[in-house]
Structures are given as C-alpha cells and as structure tokens.
Amino acid sequence: xxxxxxxxxxxxxxxxxxxxxxxxxxxxxxxxxxxxxxxxxxxxxxxxxxxxxxxxxxxxxxxxxxxxxxxxxxxxxxxxxxxxxxxxxxxxxxxxxxxxxxxxxxxxxxxxxxxxxxxxxxxxxxxxxxxxxxxxxxxxxxxxxxxxxxxxxxxxxxxxxxxxxxxxxxxxxxxxxxxxxxxxxxxxxxxxxxxxxxxxxxxxxxxxxxxxxxxxxxxxxxxxxxxxxxxxxxxxxxxxxxxxxxxxxxxxxxxxxxxxxxxxxxxxxxxxxxxxxxxxxxxxxxxxxxxxxxxxxxxxxxxxxxxxxxxxxxxxxxxxxxxxxxxxxxxxxxxxxxxxxxxxxxx
Numbered sequence: 001x002x003x004x005x006x007x008x009x010x011x012x013x014x015x016x017x018x019x020x021x022x023x024x025x026x027x028x029x030x031x032x033x034x035x036x037x038x039x040x041x042x043x044x045x046x047x048x049x050x051x052x053x054x055x056x057x058x059x060x061x062x063x064x065x066x067x068x069x070x071x072x073x074x075x076x077x078x079x080x081x082x083x084x085x086x087x088x089x090x091x092x093x094x095x096x097x098x099x100x101x102x103x104x105x106x107x108x109x110x111x112x113x114x115x116x117x118x119x120x121x122x123x124x125x126x127x128x129x130x131x132x133x134x135x136x137x138x139x140x141x142x143x144x145x146x147x148x149x150x151x152x153x154x155x156x157x158x159x160x161x162x163x164x165x166x167x168x169x170x171x172x173x174x175x176x177x178x179x180x181x182x183x184x185x186x187x188x189x190x191x192x193x194x195x196x197x198x199x200x201x202x203x204x205x206x207x208x209x210x211x212x213x214x215x216x217x218x219x220x221x222x223x224x225x226x227x228x229x230x231x232x233x234x235x236x237x238x239x240x241x242x243x244x245x246x247x248x249x250x251x252x253x254x255x256x257x258x259x260x261x262x263x264x265x266x267x268x269x270x271x272x273x274x275x276x277x278x279x280x281x282x283x284x285x286x287x288x289x290x291x292x293x294x295x296x297x298x299x300x301x302x303x304x305x306x307x308x309x310x311x312x313x314x315x316x317x318x319x320x321x322x323x324x325x326x327x328x329x330x331x332x333x334x335x336x337x338x339x340x341x342x343x344x345x346x347x
Contacts, residue, residue, distance in 0.1 A: 042335050043270050045313070047261030049281075049328040051252035055218060056225070057087055059246045060211040062095070063204055068241035069212070074249070077224045077235065081216045081251065088236075088248060090212040099205035102198045109195035116191055120184040127180060131173045138166035220253040223325060252326055259291060259315040259330050265300050268311050275334045277315060282329045290318040291332065 059069055070091035081087060141163035216222075224235040225247040236248055259279055263271070277291045294316045300309035315332055317324075 042333060043267050045261040045263050045267070045332045045334070047259045047313075047315075047330055047332055049324055049326060049330055050258050050260050051220075051254070051326050052256040052258055053218060053220070054250055054252035054326060056247050057214055057249045057251065059242045059244050059248055060090070060208075060214065061244050062208045062211060068243055071236055071238055071240045071242060073238060074224075074236060075222050077222065079222050081219065081222055083216055083219050085216045086213060087216050087222060087251070088214045092209050092212050095205050095208045095212065099202055099209070102201035102205060106195060106198035106202060109191060109198060113188065113191050113195055116184075116188045120188060123184065124181065127173070127177050131170065131177065134166065134169045134173050138163065138170050141166045214248075216251055218251060218253065220251045223250045223252065225249055250326065254320060254322075254324060257317045257320070257324055258294065259317065259332055261313045261315065261332055262310045263296070263313045265309040265311065268296065268300075268313075270334050271296055271313060275336065278333050278335065279315070279317065280331045280333065281323070282331070284323050287321060287323060289321060291315045292318060 062069065072089050072091050073086075074088040075081065075086075144162065226233040227236055227240075227242065227246060227248075229240070236242060242248070271293055275293070277293060279289045279291045281287050292315065294314040296314070297312040300311050302309040313332075
C-alpha cells in the first residue's frame with residue numbers, strides 16, 4: 001500500500017508541473033509583440049526618372065574626314081522641337097572643299113573618257129583601213145600567181161613571195177588588231193573607273209554634308225549632354241571641336257515618363273498588393289505625383305560579394321510636370337490603400 005500511495009503522489013506532482021509549464025509558454029507567446037506584415041507597412045524605393053520615348057544625338061561619323069568637328073549651331077537647352085527640326089550643325093567647309101575638288105576631277109575625267117573614246121574609234125578605223133589595204137594587196141598577189149604558167153621563173157617566184165608576204169601581213173594585222181582593241185578598251189576602262197571613283201567621292205561628300213545638319217528624330221524636349229571641356233565637364237557650345245561619336249544632346253517626350261527602381265527581394269510582394277503609389281523628388285521636395293506599377297523583372301539579381309538580391313521595378317507616372325527630366329532621382333512610396341483612405345488628402 002505505501003508503494004501505491006507514493007506512485008499516485010508522483011503522478012499528481014508531474015501533472016501539475018506540466019500544466020504550469022504550458023501555461024507559462026502560452027502567456028509568453030501572448031505577450032510577444034505583433035510583427036506587421038508588408039501589406040500593412042509603407043515601403044519607400046529609390047529610383048531614377050526615365051523617358052519612354054527618347055533618343056540620343058551624337059556627333060556624326062564623317063567618312064573620309066579625320067579629327068574633330070567644329071560645332072556651328074545648337075538649339076538651347078530645354079527647347080521643345082518638332083520632328084525634322086534642325087538641332088545642331090557643324091562646320092561644312094572641309095566637305096564643301098572635298099565635294100568641289102571631286103566634282104572638278106569628275107568633270108575632267110569625263111572629258112578624258114570622251115576623248116579616249118574618240119581616239120579609240122579613230123585608231124580602230126585606221127587599223128580597219130590598213131587591214132583592207134593589206135587584204136587588197138593579198139588579192140592582187142594571188143591574181144598574179146594565177147599567171148604562173150605564162151610567167152618566167154623569176155617573175156613567178158617574185159609573185160609567190162609577194163603573195164606570201166601579203167598573207168602574213170593580213171594575219172599579223174588581224175592579230176595586232178585584237179590586241180590593240182583589248183589594250184585600248186582596258187585603258188578606257190581605267191579612266192572610267194577613276195571617273196566613277198570621283199562620282200562616289202561626290203556622293204559621299206554630299207551625304208556627309210547632310211550628316212553635318214542634325215535634325216530631330218522625334219518631337220520632344222532637348223537636353224544637352226555633358227562633354228569633357230578643358231579638363232572638366234560642360235555642355236557643348238558654338239565653336240567647340242568635338243570628337244566624332246560623342247553624345248551631344250538627348251531628345252525625349254515629356255508626356256510619358258517612368259520611374260525605374262531597384263527593390264529588395266523581401267519587399268517585392270508589396271508590388272502585387274493593393275497599394276497607392278506616390279512619387280517624391282529629391283530636387284523638388286514640394287512636388288508629389290501619382291504613379292502606378294507597370295512591371296518587374298522576373299528574376300532577382302545580386303552583386304558580387306553580397307547575398308542581398310534585388311528586382312528591377314518599373315512605375316509609370318500618371319501626371320506630368322515641367323520639372324521632370326531624365327536621370328532625376330526620385331523616391332517611390334508604396335502606401336496601403338486602407339492607410340491612404342484614413343490619411344487626410346493634402347492640397
């Protein structure tokens with residue numbers, strides 16, 4: 001009986017201890033602070049303003065001309081242009097001189113071609129006359145051979161020698177005539193190729209002259225690019241000598257702008273939530289515009305040496321403002337719609 005009593009007491013003590021531990025764990029769990037979800041938190045993402053429709057204008061690549069190009073005219077920064085308007089021009093003196101020289105050589109070679117054609121025609125006619133004369137002499141000599149039976153041996157041998165010489169001369173003239181015709185045709189072709197080359201140079205110079213006058217490829221606003229000037233960066237000015245291929249200006253359509261952001265991987269789920277998107281600009285703190293989410297990259301990427309992955313997100317601006325320019329830093333704020341509804345609307 002004492003053993004049974006001790007067993008019952010031990011069982012009751014163990015049960016009471018377990019209940020106490022479970023109660024303590026439950027109380028601790030109930031006292032833990034509640035972690036807010038991403039759908040209820042405000043998220044701020046930094047990005048850059050970009051234009052949907054934009055093109056860069058570069059210093060033209062001029063064929064056959066080395067060195068820098070001298071800027072003679074450029075529209076002012078911030079000017080709105082239409083498609084086809086002249087944006088910038090460069091000094092055309094070198095190309096005008098090249099076109100004039102090529103045109104003068106082209107005309108001179110054209111006269112040489114005409115003269116060579118006339119000379120070849122005259123030489124061909126002279127050789128044809130000479131060949132006809134040789135053929136006539138050959139026929140006369142062959143007629144003399146027909147008198148062989150009535151001629152003395154000496155006259156007959158002389159007639160045979162003259163006939164053989166006439167035949168050799170006719171064959172030689174025909175052979176030489178073929179070679180002369182080919183040589184004269186080759187000489188004429190060489191002059192024609194030189195003339196055609198000058199024509200190509202004229203066309204190239206004319207095409208280069210058109211390239212020196214840069215026209216707007218689309219309607220929009222002109223923004224000057226920064227160029228290296230005297231050891232620093234500055235905008236292009238009239239009289240500057242600029243390397244070929246350097247960016248001169250950009251033309252963008254301010255009616256349709258987007259914000260390109262880099263969002264952390266944990267925050268990407270907030271993009272599909274019911275959010276109110278507003279955009280703030282570092283250069284204009286008082287300016288706030290509405291926006292909407294467009295798309296995000298399907299795969300996250302990370303830099304070397306860091307485990308943090310990011311997505312590229314695109315937001316479209318629902319409003320326009322004359323202050324907006326490409327590469328302007330901005331902050332996209334994602335606010336829950338419920339929180340936005342409770343927040344008083346600002347003027």
